[in-house]
Amino acid sequence: MNAYLHRNGERGHVKMGWLESKHSFSFGSWHNPQYMGVSALRVINDDLIATHNGFGMHPHDNMEILTCVLDGTISHRDSMGNERHISAGEWQLMSAGTGVQHSEINNGDVPVHMLQIWIHPNQRNAAPKYQQIQCDPREQPNQWHVIAGPNADALMHIRQQAEVKSALLEKAQALDVIAAQRINYLHVISGAIQVAEYTMNAGDAIAFAESARIEALEDAQVIWFDLPEVKN
Incomplete structure (x- = not known):
């Protein structure tokens, strides 16, 4: 299997007070020219946010921003008038378009564990929206x-010819990834899996352009990014 393996230990690790984050791709103060994204996928940040802290109001534009909350509850506010709570098992998609400001605050008494994912859109300066x-x-x-x-x-x-799919595989179960002239990027959230000759654990990821079968070595949660061959 022709694949590009990105191990957990190769991710950027940033810790600053209330935030501990692992960056799959260059972000903020952590920059590595080898890791600038895959196709339209630009950011996967694995964030642990301390209690009663978070990201204050700040701007974004022309980016599809997906949040996956794994543990805890994050409180969202934005310049579109949305005030929402996103809890474990919930997902948020903010299409920044022409520009939006937002904040994400952990108002709870337990840390929040979440993934923040950025995808380049295939249309610029569209109206912002929230889902x-x-x-x-x-x-x-x-x-x-x-x-x-x-x-x-x-x-x-999402404003891109890309799909974001997630699954929980129980031990010894398997799922197929179909390439269809696309780029696959598979990120392991938790547990352990086998993809062809590669054994992967939490935080590992793999990019490949062919079909493959994922086998769970133990209960494992994964995200599959089905991406266009070019960013477009």
């Missing part, structure tokens, strides 16, 4: 859940 869903793959294991994509079967609509 939020409940979809915890742990409640319906051993199947793909299409979290975000350009088509009607996705739970949230």
Whole structure:
């Protein structure tokens, strides 16, 4: 199998007071020219946010920003007038478009563990929009859940020819990844899996451009980014 393996230990590790984060790709103060994203996928930040702290109001534009809350509850406010709480098992998609300001604060008494994912859109300067869903793959294991994509079967609509899918595989279960002239980027949230000759653990990721089978060596949660061959 021709693949590019990105191990957990190769991610950037940033710790500053209330925030501990692992960056799959260059972000903020951590920069590595080898890790600048894959296709339209630009950011995967694995964040641990301390209690009663978080990201104050700040701007974004022309980026599809997806948040996956794994533990705890984060409180969201934005310049579109949204005030929402995103809890474990929920997902948020903020299409920044022409520009939006937002904050993400942990107002709770337990740390928040979440993934922040940025995807380049294929249209610029569109109107900003906000989407939020409940979809915890742990409640319906051993199947793909299409979290975000350009088509009607996705739970949230993204402005890019890309799909974000998630699954919880129970030990010894397997799922297929179909290439279809696309780039696959598979990120392991928790547990351990086998992809062809590669054994992967939490924080590991792999990019490949062919079909493959994922086998769970133990209960494992994964995200599959089905990406265009070019960023477009």
